[in-house]
Amino acid sequence: MTHHPYPLKTRFWTPGVVVLAVLMAAGAAAVVARFIGGIGYVSNLSTARPWGLWIGVDVASGVALAAGGFTTAFLAHIVGRHYFEPVVRPALLTAMLGYTFVVLGLLIDIGRSWAIWKPMIFWNFNSVLFEVAMCVMFYLNVLYIEFVPVVVEQFKGRMNLPGPLAALNGLAETLLGLADRILGKIMWIFIIAGVVLSCMHQSSLGSLMLVAPTKVHPLWYTPILPLLFLTSAIAVGYPMVVFETTLATTSLKLDGEMRVLSPLTRLTVYLLGLYMALKIGDMVVRGTYVHLLEGTAQTNAFLAEMILGVIVPWLMLLSERVRRNRRALFAACTMIVGGVLLNRINVFVVAYKPPVSESSYFPAVGEILITVGLISTLMFIYRFLVTHLPVLSAPAREVSS
Amino acid sequence: MKLTRRGFFKIAGATGAAAAASRSDPAAASPPPEDPYGCLVDLTRCIGCRKCEDACNRVNGLPPPERPFEDPTVLNRLRRPDERAFTVVNRYFPGQLDASNQLVPTFVKIQCMHCQEPACASACIVGALTKKENGTVHYDVTRCIGCRYCMVACPFEIPAYEYHDPITPRVMKCTFCFERISKEGGLPGCAEICPTEAITFGRRKTLLEVARKRIGENPARYLDRIYGEKEVGGTSWMYISAVPFEKLGFIDVPDKPTPKLAETIQHTLFSYLWSPIVLYGLLGGIMWTSRKNRPESEDEEGDRR
Numbered sequence: 001m002t003h004h005p006y007p008l009k010t011r012f013w014t015p016g017v018v019v020l021a022v023l024m025a026a027g028a029a030a031v032v033a034r035f036i037g038g039i040g041y042v043s044n045l046s047t048a049r050p051w052g053l054w055i056g057v058d059v060a061s062g063v064a065l066a067a068g069g070f071t072t073a074f075l076a077h078i079v080g081r082h083y084f085e086p087v088v089r090p091a092l093l094t095a096m097l098g099y100t101f102v103v104l105g106l107l108i109d110i111g112r113s114w115a116i117w118k119p120m121i122f123w124n125f126n127s128v129l130f131e132v133a134m135c136v137m138f139y140l141n142v143l144y145i146e147f148v149p150v151v152v153e154q155f156k157g158r159m160n161l162p163g164p165l166a167a168l169n170g171l172a173e174t175l176l177g178l179a180d181r182i183l184g185k186i187m188w189i190f191i192i193a194g195v196v197l198s199c200m201h202q203s204s205l206g207s208l209m210l211v212a213p214t215k216v217h218p219l220w221y222t223p224i225l226p227l228l229f230l231t232s233a234i235a236v237g238y239p240m241v242v243f244e245t246t247l248a249t250t251s252l253k254l255d256g257e258m259r260v261l262s263p264l265t266r267l268t269v270y271l272l273g274l275y276m277a278l279k280i281g282d283m284v285v286r287g288t289y290v291h292l293l294e295g296t297a298q299t300n301a302f303l304a305e306m307i308l309g310v311i312v313p314w315l316m317l318l319s320e321r322v323r324r325n326r327r328a329l330f331a332a333c334t335m336i337v338g339g340v341l342l343n344r345i346n347v348f349v350v351a352y353k354p355p356v357s358e359s360s361y362f363p364a365v366g367e368i369l370i371t372v373g374l375i376s377t378l379m380f381i382y383r384f385l386v387t388h389l390p391v392l393s394a395p396a397r398e399v400s401s
Numbered sequence: 402m403k404l405t406r407r408g409f410f411k412i413a414g415a416t417g418a419a420a421a422a423s424r425s426d427p428a429a430a431s432p433p434p435e436d437p438y439g440c441l442v443d444l445t446r447c448i449g450c451r452k453c454e455d456a457c458n459r460v461n462g463l464p465p466p467e468r469p470f471e472d473p474t475v476l477n478r479l480r481r482p483d484e485r486a487f488t489v490v491n492r493y494f495p496g497q498l499d500a501s502n503q504l505v506p507t508f509v510k511i512q513c514m515h516c517q518e519p520a521c522a523s524a525c526i527v528g529a530l531t532k533k534e535n536g537t538v539h540y541d542v543t544r545c546i547g548c549r550y551c552m553v554a555c556p557f558e559i560p561a562y563e564y565h566d567p568i569t570p571r572v573m574k575c576t577f578c579f580e581r582i583s584k585e586g587g588l589p590g591c592a593e594i595c596p597t598e599a600i601t602f603g604r605r606k607t608l609l610e611v612a613r614k615r616i617g618e619n620p621a622r623y624l625d626r627i628y629g630e631k632e633v634g635g636t637s638w639m640y641i642s643a644v645p646f647e648k649l650g651f652i653d654v655p656d657k658p659t660p661k662l663a664e665t666i667q668h669t670l671f672s673y674l675w676s677p678i679v680l681y682g683l684l685g686g687i688m689w690t691s692r693k694n695r696p697e698s699e700d701e702e703g704d705r706r
Contacts, residue, residue: 040564047483047561050552078684080691111547111562111570122527122544126664129526129550131671192684196677203670210663211524211554214654223662226670355652356558357481 005089005390007154008252012387016251020376020383027373030366034108042366048354053363056348057371058105060205061341062098063136064233068244069095069143070198071237075267077191086260086393087241089150093391094244096143097378102136105374128207135201142194145183152180154389203230209347217351218288219302224278225347231278235271236340238264239313239333245394246330248386254394262323265333272314272336279306301342301350309339433517437536438582439605439637440592441612442510444649445622446599449476449490449508453591453600457488457512460578460590479650481511484561484573488512488591495648507642509649510591510600513538513559513575514629515637516658521551521560523660530572536605536637537577545572556633556654577637605637612641634658 034042045052068091076084107113119133156176159169206229209216222228242261249256283289291299313335322328349361363371386392455470457463464485468475476492489511494504515538522530522538529544530551547570552560563570578589582602592602601608609630616623628646629639632654642649670676 035567038563038565038567038570041567043564045549045562045564047481047552048558050549050562074684078688078691080688080694109548111549111566112545112568113547114568115546118527118544118546122529124525124528126523126660126667127526127528127550128663128667129524129548131667133526188685188688192681192688195684196681199680200671200677204667207663207666208550209553210666211520211550211660212556213659213662214556214652215553223666226666352553354558355556356650 005086005150005393007390008254008387008392010252010387012384014251017380017383020380023376024373024380026369027371027376030369030373031108033366034370039109039111042364042370044361044364044367046359046361048357048359049352049361051348051352052361053349053367053371054105054109056345057341058374059102059109060344060348062102062105063202063205064229064236064340064344065240065337066095066098066102067198067202067233067237068240069098069237070195071234072241073146073191074195077188078195084260084264086257087245087264089391089393090245090248090386091237091241092143092146093150093382093385094240096140096147097382099136099140099143101374101378103140105371108370128204128211132201132204132208135197135204139194139197139201142190142197145190146187146194148179148183149187150389150391152176152183156180198233199230202233203227205229206347209352212352214355215352216347217291217298217302217353218286219283219291219299220347220351222282222286222288224282228275228278228282231271231275232340232343235268235275236336238268238271239336242329242333243337246326246333248382248392249394249397252386252392253397254392255397256326257394258324258326258329261329265317265323265329268333268336269314269317272310272317276310276314279310298350298353301346305339305342305346308335309342310336313339431532433634434532434534434536437515437517437534437605437637438577438602439515439536439608439639440589441601441603441608442638442640443599443601443615444507444509444640444642444644446597447490447508447510448597448599449473449492449506450596451475451490452594452596453510454486454488454490456590456594457575458486460581461487461576463487476508482513482559482561482574484563484571487573487575491650493644493649495644497644507644507649509640509651511650512591512638513577514557514632515575515577516633517635517637518633518658518660520554520556520633520658520660523664524550524554526550533579535579535582537579537582538574538637539579540572540574540576542571547572554660556659557652605635605639608639612639616641631656 030042039045043052043054072084072088072091075081076088107116110116119130120137124130155172157173159172159176160166161169161172203226206226209221210223210225213221242265245257245261248254292303293299313332316322316328316332316335322332451470454466458466458470466486476490479491480489482489491509491511493507493509495507497505499505515536517532519530519532519538522528522532526548527544527546529541531539531541533539547562549562549572551572552558552562559574561573563573578587581587582589588602589600592600601611603611609627612627612630616625616627622643623641624643624645626646627639627641628651629636634657640646640651647653
């Protein structure tokens with residue numbers, strides 16, 4: 001199998017992309033409303049419910065579902081399984097965009113967006129959030145650096161800026177050449193750093209809610225929450241790669257890359273199995289299974305997360321037939337991705353019950369529009385970048401006319 | 402991408418040393434103040450006049466209330482402190498009857514408890530919230546980024562937020578009148594105005610003695626419990642009551658400070674950044690070995706699945 005990423009150069013404005021643009025416009029309107037009327041104008045957040053959809057989905061799930069970036073980098077570049085090279089770049093692109101949008105989501109969610117730089121100067125080592133913020137900041141830079149070679153590959157020796165900008169061609173070429181020469185030698189530093197930083201903040205995201213023992217439902221509140229967040233992030237990495245590769249190759253009419261995806265998900269059997277064992281073991285050890293059948297929205301959300309998001313797809317992946325079948329594999333991986341998404345929403349939103357006011361929360365239209373708008377923008381940019389940069393390497397599908 | 406063993410250890414070593422040097426003593430969470438101020442609220446004395454709310458509003462320059470402080474019907478609804486009111490008084494009817502068969506009300510003033518080991522201060526990403534020597538849990542707006550993690554962390558659901566300010570919203574909570582009590586003889590606005598001396602301001606240690614004395618001298622009047630003595634590691638604001646606290650909207654909280662578990666995990670894992678440094682070395686070793694054993698060859702993973 002030859003691995004050779006290339007810019008797709010296909011038609012960009014397909015009907016799907018137009019839909020994305022519409023959703024982006026709606027989200028943009030909600031963002032404008034947030035910066036005119038305040039967070040309270042577009043959201044249902046309150047004193048009792050300071051964190052909602054934005055933290056649960058845009059930030060926590062955004063980070064978790066970007067785990068494909070460091071898990072594939074680990075496999076292909078640290079362990080040296082170059083067979084999986086074709087999925088590394090798309091996973092890297094997804095991670096880079098994912099983290100970029102985590103930061104954009106944060107800029108909308110925090111009250112003083114303009115002060116987002118302050119944690120760099122004012123340090124609180126007791127704060128889990130401080131560590132998460134520092135790791136996310138460094139990791140985002142690492143991701144950009146890791147992506148530079150993709151840009152270099154496309155433009156080196158081919159700089160051709162239009163009109164008056166042509167004068168800058170020489171400078172740009174020099175920079176590209178410089179980046180090419182230096183980065184090749186030191187990239188290993190960033191690859192390892194990316195994995196280390198990911199392990200740190202993926203786990204610490206789980207520690208965030210440990211600060212509120214009286215507010216988080218016992219089904220989720222466990223001292224091993226950071227370990228559960230780390231193992232679930234590692235477990236969701238490859239299913240997320242399958243999920244996005246299948247979506248991208250279907251939408252762009254490319255070959256399904258099953259030769260890479262099938263063996264990748266064989267590893268998921270072990271990784272997801274470990275997460276499942278920890279999660280069930282934790283429940284047994286702490287005796288929290290007594291809550292399982294209480295029938296409240298909270299406990300049902302836990303059951304959905306565990307059964308539909310972990311146990312069923314794990315059983316599916318045990319079968320080699322499922323792993324080799326494109327549709328079945330996509331279904332299983334979608335369930336795993338959905339399971340981790342639901343887990344993050346559960347931990348940050350559903351499990352959270354303020355004991356004094358016992359207020360309930362459902363995201364407002366404005367919150368949903370902003371979240372949907374951000375995700376649409378991410379997909380839009382992904383599509384744009386794979387059209388113009390060498391990211392994907394799947395050959396075009398043979399179409400019978 | 403070339404990696405030599407020597408080059409690797411050189412860089413890993415430098416990274417580690419730099420990281421270790423940049424953090425002096427990360428494990429040191431500042432201990433609670435030795436002799437902080439506090440307030441003792443005697444619920445048997447409170448008559449629900451809401452003068453404390455009025456004074457609080459005035460000394461903190463808060464916006465005028467929707468309904469005047471003299472309006473008794475405000476008490477018909479249970480309220481919470483918010484961004485426009487740092488303290489509120491609620492009325493409960495726990496079930497006792499007076500001589501004429503009327504329900505006897507108990508009034509409860511709510512404000513920031515000013516915990517000895519505040520969860521909000523532990524959580525705050527920039528250290529905008531700190532526990533001061535005089536007992537105040539102090540908010541420094543110039544550091545705040547508005548992440549609202551303090552609100553997530555607070556077990557008493559106290560910090561409120563200016564959700565309708567688009568650019569410069571603040572976390573709003575009782576200041577314990579930091580400026581006023583920093584002056585000799587200064588009292589918090591609420592304690593100063595209280596006509597029935599339901600709020601006693603003083604050193605926390607002294608207040609605990611006062612509370613025990615009142616309970617000891619009048620065991621028929623008081624429950625033998627001081628809310629805030631041990632709760633979440635102790636609070637600067639404390640309550641004594643004739644009625645079980647559960648009937649008055651007080652929540653059960655553990656005696657252990659709520660941020661302890663998160664802090665312990667965080668410091669165990671990341672003191673001197675030992676775990677990331679070890680992990681970095683480990684991964685570097687794996688990478689170096691795999692490069693040496695398999696120089697850029699395509700492996701046959703696909704056939705082994």
